[in-house]
Amino acid sequence: MKRDRITLCFFIDALGWELAERHRCFEAVAPHRYRQRTVLGYSCAAQPTILTGAMPSEHGHWAMFYRTERSELAVLKHLRMLPPALGSHWRVRRQIFKLHKRWSGLTGYYNFYCIPFGLFAQFDICEKRNIYAPEAFESGVPSIFDDLEREAVPYRAWTWRTPLEQSFAELGDTLDSDADLRFVLLYTAYLDGFLHANIGDEAAVETAIRSIERLVVKAVERAHETSEKVDVLVFSDHGMTPTTRERDLMRDVHSLELAPKSDYLAFYDSTMARFWFSNNDARKEIVDMLSGLSCGTILESGQLREEGVWFEDERFGELVFLMNPGTLVVPSYMGAKAPKGMHGFSPDHPDSHAILMSSEELEPDPGHIRDTYTVMKRLAGAGS
Numbered sequence: 001m002k003r004d005r006i007t008l009c010f011f012i013d014a015l016g017w018e019l020a021e022r023h024r025c026f027e028a029v030a031p032h033r034y035r036q037r038t039v040l041g042y043s044c045a046a047q048p049t050i051l052t053g054a055m056p057s058e059h060g061h062w063a064m065f066y067r068t069e070r071s072e073l074a075v076l077k078h079l080r081m082l083p084p085a086l087g088s089h090w091r092v093r094r095q096i097f098k099l100h101k102r103w104s105g106l107t108g109y110y111n112f113y114c115i116p117f118g119l120f121a122q123f124d125i126c127e128k129r130n131i132y133a134p135e136a137f138e139s140g141v142p143s144i145f146d147d148l149e150r151e152a153v154p155y156r157a158w159t160w161r162t163p164l165e166q167s168f169a170e171l172g173d174t175l176d177s178d179a180d181l182r183f184v185l186l187y188t189a190y191l192d193g194f195l196h197a198n199i200g201d202e203a204a205v206e207t208a209i210r211s212i213e214r215l216v217v218k219a220v221e222r223a224h225e226t227s228e229k230v231d232v233l234v235f236s237d238h239g240m241t242p243t244t245r246e247r248d249l250m251r252d253v254h255s256l257e258l259a260p261k262s263d264y265l266a267f268y269d270s271t272m273a274r275f276w277f278s279n280n281d282a283r284k285e286i287v288d289m290l291s292g293l294s295c296g297t298i299l300e301s302g303q304l305r306e307e308g309v310w311f312e313d314e315r316f317g318e319l320v321f322l323m324n325p326g327t328l329v330v331p332s333y334m335g336a337k338a339p340k341g342m343h344g345f346s347p348d349h350p351d352s353h354a355i356l357m358s359s360e361e362l363e364p365d366p367g368h369i370r371d372t373y374t375v376m377k378r379l380a381g382a383g384s
C-alpha cells in the first residue's frame with residue numbers, strides 16, 4: 001500500500017543561486033526556484049538558521065569558535081608544548097582530532113584546522129551537539145527536528161557523517177521499506193568540498209552537479225512509486241565565491257608593536273578576522289591599521305545587528321574585520337593555503353546567494369534561508 005504523502009528535502013551545501021541557474025539543475029523535480037539571502041558567516045551559522053528559522057544571535061551559533069573562559073577544549077592547550085614540526089603536521093593534528101572526538105563525545109561538526117593549540121584555553125566550539133537531531137541548541141531554540149518529534153511525524157535525516165552515495169542508497173531502501181515515513185532531510189557536503197577545490201573548472205563542476213542531480217531524481221522517482229504525493233525541496237545554505245586575492249593579515253597585525261595575548265587576542269577565520277582587546281591602545285593601533293587596508297572592512301555594531309549576528313557579550317569578537325568578496329586571509333587558522341573558492345563574504349555579493357527549489361510554487365516568496373525552516377515545517381505538517 002502506498003503512503004499518502006512524503007516530503008523529501010535535499011540540502012546541498014554550497015549550491016549557490018548563481019551556480020544553480022547557470023547549470024539549470026534540478027528543474028525536472030523542483031521547477032520553482034527562489035533566490036535566498038544567506039547569513040553572514042559560514043555553514044556553522046547558516047545551517048542552524050535553515051533548521052530553526054532563527055538568526056545566529058537567536059540560535060547562538062555564528063563562527064565555529066567563540067571566546068570563553070570555560071572552554072571545554074581547554075585540555076588541548078597542553079599540546080602547545082609539542083615541537084612546531086609535530087604540532088602543525090596535518091597527519092598528527094588529524095590523529096589528535098580523532099582521539100579528541102572519541103574521548104569528548106561531542107556530536108556536532110567541528111575541526112581543529114590549523115588553530116594553535118594554546119588558543120583552545122580560551123576558545124570553544126558552539127556546535128557541541130548534532131544539529132540534525134532534536135534538542136541541539138543550548139539557547140533552547142527549537143529546530144525542525146524538535147517540531148517533528150513534538151508532532152510525532154515519522155522522519156529520517158542523513159548528515160555529513162554519511163558519504164553521498166551511501167546516504168542515497170539508504171534513503172532508497174528506507175523509501176521502499178518504511179511505509180510510515182513522512183519527512184526526509186538529506187544533507188550533503190559533497191559539492192561544498194568539490195567547489196572549494198574545483199570552482200572555475202566549469203566542466204568538472206557540471207559533472208559533480210549532475211551526479212548529485214541523478215541521485216536526487218532517482219530518489220524522487222522511488223518516492224513516487226511508494227507514495228500518493230511527493231513534495232520535493234532542494235536547497236542550499238550559501239554559494240561559493242572564486243578566490244581572486246590573498247592577504248597575510250596575520251603579518252599585518254604582528255607588525256604592530258603589540259603583544260599577542262597580553263594586549264589582544266585574534267582569531268583568523270578565512271574571510272574574517274576577529275579581535276578582543278586588553279587595553280585601549282591596542283584597540284586603537286589595530287583599528288587604525290585595519291582602517292588603512294583596502295582588502296576588507298571593519299563591521300560596525302549596527303551592521304552586525306542588521307545581519308543578526310550581534311552578541312551582547314561579544315563572545316564572537318569585539319571587532320570583526322570582513323574581507324572583500326574573493327579576498328582571503330592567508331594563512332589563516334583555517335588553512336595555510338588558499339582554496340580555489342570560499343564562502344563567508346558579504347551576504348549581498350551575488351556569489352553568496354543560496355537557492356531554494358521546490359516541486360510546488362511557494363507563497364510567500366522564501367527570500368531568505370531562514371524561510372526554508374517555515375516551508376519544511378508546513379510541508380511536514382508539523383505546525384505553521
Ligand SMILES: [Zn+2]
Binds near residue numbers: 192
Ligand atoms: Zn565550505
